[in-house]
Amino acid sequence: MTVRAMVIGEHGGPEQFKLVEAELGQPGPGEVLIRHKAVGLNFIDVYQRTGLYPMTLPHVLGMEAAGVIEAVGEGVTHLKAGDRAAYAATPPGAYCEARVMPAAQVCPLPDAISFEEGAAMMLKGLTVNYLFRRTTPILPGDTVLFHAAAGGVGLIACQWARSEGIRLIGTAGTDEKCQLALDHGASDCINYRTKDWVARVKDLTGGAGVDVVMDAVGADTFEGSLDSLRPLGMMISFGNASGPVPPFSVGILGQKGSLKITRPTLFTHIADGPTCQQMASELFEKVVAGDVTIRIDQRFPLEDVGGAHRTLEARRTTGSTILTL
Structure with a gap:
């Protein structure tokens, strides 16, 4: 199976993004296959693209998304095929239609939270959680x-x-x-x-x-x-x-x-799977209770992720930005 993905081959500007067809395998032990419904955009994506946070290239960027679990690997017990889910997690790779990834930081998404909200809130909301509760x-x-x-x-x-x-x-x-x-x-x-x-x-x-x-x-x-x-x-x-x-x-x-x-960095705080799941539960409680609403002010199609990066870097955004599929 192949999926569309946005890849960078070199560090640099938004023009580095290229649309490719990527091969998708099946999840191994401790992994899930998730088909994305929406993908989040964050400043860490810019840091990785420019090389401020160097990474091995070529690579698909993106640290958060929401979608539906299509398959789970051996040992995964908190998710099953058909579950709604969302994540903020390493390694990068969310700028795509679907991916196989470690399951520990993929969280069951309550029915009361939309896929777009899930994609827009995980990295940002878990960041707010550790800023106010864990630092x-x-x-x-x-x-x-x-x-x-x-x-x-x-x-x-x-x-x-x-x-x-x-x-x-x-x-x-x-x-x-x-x-x-x-x-x-x-x-x-x-x-x-x-x-x-x-x-x-x-x-x-x-x-x-x-x-x-x-x-x-x-x-x-x-x-x-x-x-x-x-x-x-x-x-x-x-x-x-x-x-x-x-x-x-x-x-x-x-x-x-x-x-x-x-x-601090978010990924230190969520490296432990149970801690990540607990932090996500606390965030979901805030949203479901109405204490926090997720404002999405910018939407870009996946293939225009370069335009999304330009807008973010120019500080022309408010609230959250998502990529649609």
Whole structure:
């Protein structure tokens, strides 16, 4: 059996994507065959395409999707043929019609969640889960600064924070994006193009600073993020949308108030299969209960994944972006 897939043969720009017919085998022990109904798009896909995160080529990119299980290999007990399922997982390979992949991070998808929502929410929603529940203690009443608050991860984070009594101050690049973050639960949102966002964060916290910064922007916001923290605050750097954070002296953390910093990745958190399934269950509970809604603002056909990457890199997206099949 062959399936359509989008492959890159070299690191570079969106023009590297090529549509190919790929051979599809049967699942071995611990694997499943899943036929995709929708595929998610994330900034990690851009990092892999450009070579910021190098990988062996040629390769199909894509880290999340949703669809129907067509076959399971020996030892797979949490899924069966015909089940609806969704995943965020390694190795990359989601930009295709169907694939054989490890089963441990493929999660049964509740009937109340559509395939498009499933494809749009797994990587982003599981990221929000580890940011709020597994990285540093965050309690009701605490204040978080979240950059890119109108993006796919950001809009889930705004709603997650609201549902748990956490104050979230967002930043975004337009007044419209700021309003979107506010509509989804941010207590405040700062247009970083028109305001000194570090000064505004201090104003909004009475000069104290925030308890936690969640920063996936990287180089452009790193120093300002540190300056927005209260003494003993935690900086979570979890992405590089503006480029990687340059080297810095660890002593600066002491000078700025005995700050803490971490650089987590989702795939460390979900490497253990039962942990991944538990995190997904917590995310699904939020969505089914209505605490979190998944906003999909961009749809591209699979064969136009290059156009989807261009739009994402130009920061012309809000909410989540999916590829349709």
